[in-house]
Each structure stands twice: as C-alpha cells, then as structure tokens.
Amino acid sequence: MGFEFREVTAEDVEAVRHIWSIVYRRGEPIEPGEEVPRADRLSFVGFLDGRPGAAFSIMPMKVTRGDGTLSCAGVASVAVLPEARNARLGSAFMEWSLGDLRARGYETAALYAYRDSFYRRFGYEVTGRRWQIRCPPDRLPDLEPTLPVRHVTPEEAHLLDRPYRAFARARSGLFLREQSDWINRFGKRPPMIYAAGDPVEAYAWVSMEGSFWDDLPVGEFVWSTPAGYETMLATLRALDINRGALIWHEPSDGPFLLSHMDQGVRVCLDRHTMFRALEVPNALRRLVPESSGEFRIRVDDSHLPANVGPWQVRFGLDGVDVSPAKEADLELGIAAFSQALMGEPSLEVLLHAGKVASHDEAATRAARALLSPRPTILMDYF
Numbered sequence: 001m002g003f004e005f006r007e008v009t010a011e012d013v014e015a016v017r018h019i020w021s022i023v024y025r026r027g028e029p030i031e032p033g034e035e036v037p038r039a040d041r042l043s044f045v046g047f048l049d050g051r052p053g054a055a056f057s058i059m060p061m062k063v064t065r066g067d068g069t070l071s072c073a074g075v076a077s078v079a080v081l082p083e084a085r086n087a088r089l090g091s092a093f094m095e096w097s098l099g100d101l102r103a104r105g106y107e108t109a110a111l112y113a114y115r116d117s118f119y120r121r122f123g124y125e126v127t128g129r130r131w132q133i134r135c136p137p138d139r140l141p142d143l144e145p146t147l148p149v150r151h152v153t154p155e156e157a158h159l160l161d162r163p164y165r166a167f168a169r170a171r172s173g174l175f176l177r178e179q180s181d182w183i184n185r186f187g188k189r190p191p192m193i194y195a196a197g198d199p200v201e202a203y204a205w206v207s208m209e210g211s212f213w214d215d216l217p218v219g220e221f222v223w224s225t226p227a228g229y230e231t232m233l234a235t236l237r238a239l240d241i242n243r244g245a246l247i248w249h250e251p252s253d254g255p256f257l258l259s260h261m262d263q264g265v266r267v268c269l270d271r272h273t274m275f276r277a278l279e280v281p282n283a284l285r286r287l288v289p290e291s292s293g294e295f296r297i298r299v300d301d302s303h304l305p306a307n308v309g310p311w312q313v314r315f316g317l318d319g320v321d322v323s324p325a326k327e328a329d330l331e332l333g334i335a336a337f338s339q340a341l342m343g344e345p346s347l348e349v350l351l352h353a354g355k356v357a358s359h360d361e362a363a364t365r366a367a368r369a370l371l372s373p374r375p376t377i378l379m380d381y382f
C-alpha cells in the first residue's frame with residue numbers, strides 16, 4: 001500500500017469536500033458557497049495508492065498552562081472514506097501528522113476522540129477533567145446575587161474576555177480566544193448571554209431552546225471571582241425556574257463540587273479532551289516557574305524520537321533552560337509527559353500511579369515543582 005500525505009492544495013479541495021461530505025454529512029453535498037476547507041484552519045489530505053481517501057484539519061490555538069502559553073493544534077474532522085478504511089491509512093496519517101505539526105512549530109496537539117483507544121496509539125492521552133453537573137432545580141443552591149447582572153450581545157464579546165482570561169490563566173488547556181473565535185464559539189444561533197459585575201466577573205450563556213420542564217443546558221459558564229460565580233449561579237437558577245435540570249460544566253476545582261454538591265445531583269466526565277506533547281524541550285521552555293531547581297528527564301516517544309532526550313532542565317524565576325543530558329533522574333512515556341505538562345493528572349499523581357520511574361528524590365521534587373498540578377479543561381470544540 002502506498003500512502004502520501006500533504007497540506008491541501010487547490011487541486012485537492014474537491015476531494016476533501018467529498019471525503020468530509022461522505023464521512024460527516026451523510027453524503028449530502030457541501031454547498032458551493034460554503035467555505036470548506038475553512039480559511040482559519042489548516043487542512044490535510046491523505047492518498048492511498050494515489051487516490052485521495054483521507055482528510056483532517058487543525059484549528060491553530062494558543063492554550064494556557066497557568067501563566068505559560070503553549071501552541072496547540074486542535075485536530076478535527078479526521079476522516080477516512082469507508083472504502084479506504086482498515087488499510088492503515090488513518091493510522092499512517094495520524095503518525096505523519098505528529099512530525100508535520102511539530103515541524104510547523106506546534107508544541108502540543110489536542111483532540112476529542114471518537115475512540116480514545118485509537119488515538120492513544122499515537123501518544124495522545126486523556127488530560128484534564130471536564131465535569132458535567134446535572135442539577136435538579138430544587139437542588140440548586142440558594143445563593144445571594146451580590147453583583148449587577150445584565151444581558152450582553154455576541155458583538156459585546158470583548159466584555160467577556162477579562163473573566164475568561166483570568167479563568168484560563170488560573171488553569172491549563174484553555175484556548176486564548178480572539179474576537180472572531182468568540183463568534184465561532186457562540187455557534188450558529190446567538191445564545192442569550194448574561195454577565196455579572198462591572199467590570200464583568202462572571203458570565204454564562206444559554207440557548208433557551210426547549211419548553212417547560214425540559215432540561216436547560218448552559219453553553220458556557222465562567223467566573224473570575226467567588227462573587228461572580230455565586231451571582232451567575234443565582235441567575236441561572238432564576239432562568240431554570242420553569243425548566244428541568246440545569247446542566248453545565250466545571251473544571252475539577254469548580255465551586256459546585258467543592259461546596260454545593262447534594263443528593264440527587266449527577267456528575268459525570270463529559271467530552272474529555274486528549275492532549276499530546278509534540279515538542280518536549282520547547283514545551284518545557286514555555287512553563288512559567290514559581291521556584292527554582294533542576295532535574296533530568298527522559299520521555300519515551302517511539303513516534304517522535306527527537307523528544308526522547310534525556311533533557312537537563314534548569315528552571316528559576318527568569319525561565320526554563322532545557323539542554324541535552326546523558327542520563328535521566330525521571331523516565332516516563334509521552335502520554336504521561338503530556339498529562340504532566342498540562343497538569344492534570346499531575347506529575348505527582350502519575351508518580352503515585354507508577355507511571356513515572358524516579359531515580360533521584362531531590363530531582364523528582366524539583367520536577368514536581370515545575371510540572372505543578374493544574375486543573376485542565378479545554379472549552380472550545382472543533
């Protein structure tokens with residue numbers, strides 16, 4: 001079998017439109033005026049014995065790691081034509097993409113898998129905890145709204161930027177959105193957006209589709225202060241007055257699980273994200289240390305041998321220095337490294353779970369300080 005992969009060129013456009021139409025749109029043609037592939041994405045095509053049979057695209061992102069920022073390729077719309085499946089085309093395409101995206105400067109990649117086991121083969125691992133909370137109206141806490149609440153239009157998305165950035169910097173994995181990204185995030189039908197505080201300390205949006213007693217899903221709920229959270233949850237409770245359960249997402253350090261959990265509330269992990277480090281030394285350099293120390297680390301990565309090292313990592317308040325080393329104090333696979341890089345599960349948890357081999361206690365303490373725990377959640381879908 002002969003495989004060939006490349007970025008989509010003008011001559012590939014019809015082929016990738018056909019592939020995505022078959023795999024994602026029940027074969028219905030993509031309208032001539034519809035921008036597919038999208039100009040704000042990078043798209044790729046794969047050939048099996050000279051015939052186009054596969055496609056995927058990436059959403060270029062900058063994501064947070066606390067105060068640090070990582071470049072991240074959001075891998076989307078992975079598709080292999082039915083007649084080309086089970087010939088390793090999809091696997092070879094994903095393997096090829098790792099080196100190609102790394103060469104383009106992406107330090108990490110992220111995706112929502114149809115089956116995690118497929119992407120796990122290429123070094124991706126479930127990272128972060130997106131908790132979906134489904135709370136019946138009579139279990140919603142009766143919180144005091146202390147901030148003014150107002151309705152915000154999608155064009156006023158810039159008002160949401162401040163709490164979103166604070167929320168994103170306190171955690172990991174969040175996409176640093178620009179104005180056009182907000183409009184994409186709201187979706188095709190503009191939702192009702194509520195903001196608490198002036199300047200805004202929290203916001204939430206809901207579509208209000210459905211009728212009396214139907215569950216009420218929240219599109220996104222973000223806060224930067226406790227008063228913002230409490231005022232916004234009180235607002236959502238008021239919106240839910242003639243509806244069923246209120247459904248929303250929180251990261252693992254969200255206030256609901258910390259202080260408001262009650263019988264009858266259902267919590268589950270929902271739409272989990274897989275991350276994969278593509279450029280180990282540069283990703284480490286993007287971290288913003290809160291202390292100083294040094295360690296040597298070896299990262300097993302059969303797909304990207306340039307990541308293996310071992311690496312000597314020296315860090316302080318002025319940054320992180322990474323250079324080749326001969327031996328390692330810690331050894332772990334690329335999947336565990338990707339998790340520890342983002343911070344959830346943290347290096348500490350991975351050590352407890354036996355996912356990391358430690359040969360030196362002091363060096364391991366230093367690594368735990370740099371790769372500190374961080375609730376991780378990506379709130380954009382692609």
Ligand SMILES: CC(C)(COP(=O)(O)OP(=O)(O)OC[C@H]1O[C@@H](n2cnc3c(N)ncnc32)[C@H](O)[C@@H]1OP(=O)(O)O)[C@@H](O)C(=O)NCCC(=O)NCCS
Nearest residue numbers: 023078079080085086087088089090091092112113114115
């Ligand atoms: C998923 C997809 C891209 C795989 O492409 P492919 O070219 O058929 O994949 P490959 O031939 O390289 O690999 C197939 C392997 O994946 C396994 N696999 C296929 N479908 C699977 C599934 N639903 N669950 C688990 N494993 C699966 C096969 O058993 C095979 O394993 P093997 O290598 O041990 O034999 C393709 O099936 C597809 O386009 N599916 C529909 C769209 C989709 O779901 N995309 C993913 C969105 S994230």
